[in-house]
Amino acid sequence: xxxxxxxxxxxxxxxxxxxxxxxxxxxxxxxxxxxxxxxxxxxxxxxxxxxxxxxxxxxxxxxxxxxxxxxxxxxxxxxxxxxxxxxxxxxxxxxxxxxxxxxxxxxxxxxxxxxx
Amino acid sequence: xxxxxxxxxxxxxxxxxxxxxxxxxxxxxxxxxxxxxxxxxxxxxxxxxxxxxxxxxxxxxxxxxxxxxxxxxxxxxxxxxxxxxxxxxxxxxxxxxxxxxxxxxxxxxxxxxxxx
Numbered sequence: 001x002x003x004x005x006x007x008x009x010x011x012x013x014x015x016x017x018x019x020x021x022x023x024x025x026x027x028x029x030x031x032x033x034x035x036x037x038x039x040x041x042x043x044x045x046x047x048x049x050x051x052x053x054x055x056x057x058x059x060x061x062x063x064x065x066x067x068x069x070x071x072x073x074x075x076x077x078x079x080x081x082x083x084x085x086x087x088x089x090x091x092x093x094x095x096x097x098x099x100x101x102x103x104x105x106x107x108x109x110x111x112x113x114x115x116x
Numbered sequence: 117x118x119x120x121x122x123x124x125x126x127x128x129x130x131x132x133x134x135x136x137x138x139x140x141x142x143x144x145x146x147x148x149x150x151x152x153x154x155x156x157x158x159x160x161x162x163x164x165x166x167x168x169x170x171x172x173x174x175x176x177x178x179x180x181x182x183x184x185x186x187x188x189x190x191x192x193x194x195x196x197x198x199x200x201x202x203x204x205x206x207x208x209x210x211x212x213x214x215x216x217x218x219x220x221x222x223x224x225x226x227x228x229x230x231x232x
Binding site: 045108 | 148150154158159160161162165207209211213220221223225226
C-alpha cells in the first residue's frame with residue numbers, strides 16, 4: 001500500500017519570506033499523481049498544486065512550486081513571498097495512476113503559521 | 117470550477133440516533149465519490165468509496181453496518197451514521213471526481229458531527 005509522510009507537524013515563516021514543506025511517499029507504482037492541498041480554518045480542502053509522475057518538469061502555480069524528486073520519492077512544496085492568507089494546514093497526497101483509482105492517500109499534515 | 121455541495125455543515129445528535137449526510141455534485145456527474153473522516157488536528161482518513169449503482173467499497177476497519185453509504189444517482193451520495201455514539205463525533209468530508217483517473221477531485225465543505 002502507498003504511504004505519504006510529512007515529517008514537519010508545524011512550520012512558521014515570516015511574511016514575505018519563503019518556506020518549504022517536506023513530503024515523502026512510498027509506492028511501487030510508476031504512474032501516479034501527487035498533490036498539495038491547503039485546509040484553512042474553514043476546513044474546506046483547496047487544491048494548491050498537482051504533479052504528474054511522468055512529467056519531469058516541476059509544477060508551478062504562481063507563488064507555489066514543487067520540487068519533485070521521483071527517484072528519492074520526495075515532493076516538497078515551496079511557498080514564495082508568504083502571505084498571511086497562506087496560514088493553514090497543508091496536506092501532501094498521493095493518487096495512483098491506475099485507471100479508475102481516484103482515491104487519495106494523505107500525509108499527516110503540516111500546520112503553517114505566517115508571522116507578520 | 118466544479119462544485120461539490122455537502123449538507124449539513126454541522127449536526128448535533130443524541131447518542132443512539134442516526135444521522136444522514138448528503139454529498140452532491142452540482143455541475144457534473146460523479147460515478148465515484150469518496151468519504152473521509154478527520155479527527156481534530158489529524159489527517160483525512162478514507163472511509164469508503166461510493167460507486168453509483170453498486171455497493172460501496174469500505175476501507176479496512178470501517179464498519180459497513182455502522183456507516184451506510186448510498187450512491188443512488190450520478191450526483192448524490194449519502195453517508196448515514198447509524199446508532200451514533202460519542203466516538204463517532206468527527207469531521208466528515210466527501211469528494212467527487214468528474215472522470216476516472218485523470219481529472220482532479222473536488223471536495224465538499226465537510227460536516228462536523230457531534231454526538232452527545
